Amino acid sequence: MSVTLALVNQKGGCGKTTSAIHLAAALAVAGHRVLLVDFDPQGHATLGLGQQAPETGRVLADLLRAPGGPPPGAIAEVAMEVREGLYLVPGTLGLAGLEVELSGCGQPEQRLERALQESGQWDVVVIDCPPNLGFLTLNALSACDDVVIPFDGSPFAIQAVGRVGQTLETLGEMTGHRPETWYLPVMVAARDRLGRAVVEQMRARYSGQVLAPGVRRSVVFPQAAAVGRTVSEYRPRCPAAMDYPDLAQRLVDRWRRDRRFEADFSGLIRRGQELVFTHRHLSPCEVRLAGEFNDWVPDGGVRLIEGADRWEKRLTLPPGRYEYKFILRDRWMVDPANPDRVPNSQGTLNSVIEVVSETASPSAARARPPASRPWPEAERVHRGSRRSAEQRAPMIRRHFRPSSR
Ligand SMILES: Nc1ncnc2c1ncn2[C@@H]1O[C@H](COP(=O)(O)OP(=O)(O)OP(=O)(O)O)[C@@H](O)[C@H]1O
Numbered sequence: 220m221s222v223t224l225a226l227v228n229q230k231g232g233c234g235k236t237t238s239a240i241h242l243a244a245a246l247a248v249a250g251h252r253v254l255l256v257d258f259d260p261q262g263h264a265t266l267g268l269g270q271q272a273p274e275t276g277r278v279l280a281d282l283l284r285a286p287g288g289p290p291p292g293a294i295a296e297v298a299m300e301v302r303e304g305l306y307l308v309p310g311t312l313g314l315a316g317l318e319v320e321l322s323g324c325g326q327p328e329q330r331l332e333r334a335l336q337e338s339g340q341w342d343v344v345v346i347d348c349p350p351n352l353g354f355l356t357l358n359a360l361s362a363c364d365d366v367v368i369p370f371d372g373s374p375f376a377i378q379a380v381g382r383v384g385q386t387l388e389t390l391g392e393m394t395g396h397r398p399e400t401w402y403l404p405v406m407v408a409a410r411d412r413l414g415r416a417v418v419e420q421m422r423a424r425y426s427g428q429v430l431a432p433g434v435r436r437s438v439v440f441p442q443a444a445a446v447g448r449t450v451s452e453y454r455p456r457c458p459a460a461m462d463y464p465d466l467a468q469r470l471v472d473r474w475r476r477d478r479r480f481e482a483d484f485s486g487l488i489r490r491g492q493e494l495v496f497t498h499r500h501l502s503p504c505e506v507r508l509a510g511e512f513n514d515w516v517p518d519g520g521v522r523l524i525e526g527a528d529r530w531e532k533r534l535t536l537p538p539g540r541y542e543y544k545f546i547l548r549d550r551w552m553v554d555p556a557n558p559d560r561v562p563n564s565q566g567t568l569n570s571v572i573e574v575v576s577e578t579a580s581p582s583a584a585r586a587r588p589p590a591s592r593p594w595p596e597a598e599r600v601h602r603g604s605r606r607s608a609e610q611r612a613p614m615i616r617r618h619f620r621p622s623s624r
């Protein structure tokens with residue numbers, strides 16, 4: 220079961236591509252399998268991830284222009300893995316000519332939907348649209364379950380968003396397809412009074428659908444794009460680096476609540492000196508646990524307890540600070556519910572959990588740094604103490620993990 224999300228607004232430069240890249244990357248870092256479709260002939264999402272469309276071989280435009288349309292699931296043919304768990308379908312200039320090329324064909328605006336059908340291997344598909352409401356955007360709207368409309372704080376933002384709303388209305392009347400719609404404020408600086416007024420008007424008009432507070436204005440976004448990286452890769456400790464991961468988590472929470480996202484799971488939790496991982500939907504062999512506590516041997520030393528509607532994996536550990544990862548099917552991933560992560564020798568991240576002695580003094584417990592954001596459940600993992608990069612470096616070198624990952 221997957222969710223397809225399109226970033227749409229005919230207004231240029233309002234953050235569609237930046238949002239598509241960062242949402243896709245944040246969802247992949249959180250352990251989901253994500254496909255980012257660069258559906259803009261400008262190819263900015265491709266460039267923003269430091270990629271280029273292949274010079275030879277088939278590209279998305281070739282699939283869509285094929286006589287009779289693409290076979291279901293054909294998109295996998297043109298996707299490439301660009302980060303752990305993040306796949307990209309590059310955008311090329313050829314997309315621009317499709318509308319004319321396909322003008323005599325039946326239902327040309329459903330070709331992307333068909334190419335994505337039954338692809339099944341991704342948890343989330345994110346589509347970056349061009350700055351118009353033409354043929355490509357209509358294809359994306361037909362293919363998606365959710366639409367995110369980024370808007371900035373400019374005076375024309377409300378009018379632009381209204382046009383997208385009208386297009387969605389027309390689509391709904393013509394096809395019966397009514398994607399869930401979200402409005403995302405971006406680039407609104409804290410001191411921008413006009414921008415904040417625009418956000419307030421949007422909240423009044425689209426109550427419950429505005430993803431406020433949204434994404435702050437920060438120079439790190441264009442800086443990171445210029446070097447083909449996400450902000451989390453470029454400046455992981457900058458406050459803006461958490462805006463999209465927080466947003467991604469809110470969307471996932473919503474999808475989970477609507478039972479649209481059952482493959483998702485919450486993270487490792489601590490019960491006394493036991494670490495516990497619970498799941499309802501996946502089978503125990505589909506998701507395993509490896510870390511410093513079991514020499515990175517998947518599920519080494521883990522006890523499995525199976526219940527009627529869920530199972531648990533448990534580990535009892537001595538006090539200490541442990542790096543770990545989940546292995547979802549065959550893919551190693553950080554714990555999506557634990558923001559404490561450190562770089563590892565493979566150039567990716569490990570999650571960190573700290574087990575403290577149950578007899579530790581209350582003053583020692585108080586000395587721990589405060590959580591930067593609330594845990595979704597009362598009994599969440601212990602946050603590891605933050606260390607400087609210099610302090611971490613020897614530890615990262617020491618902990619080699621198998622390269623088979
Ligand atoms: N939160 C932000 N703070 C500061 N600058 C941002 C932010 N988000 C995006 N930008 C910058 O604004 C510019 C436009 O962003 P982006 O390319 O994402 O918009 P777009 O809607 O995709 O544009 P287009 O309509 O051309 O496709 C880029 O230079 C981008 O780096």
Ligand SMILES: [Mg+2]
Binds near residue numbers: 236263347349
């Ligand atoms: Mg763009």
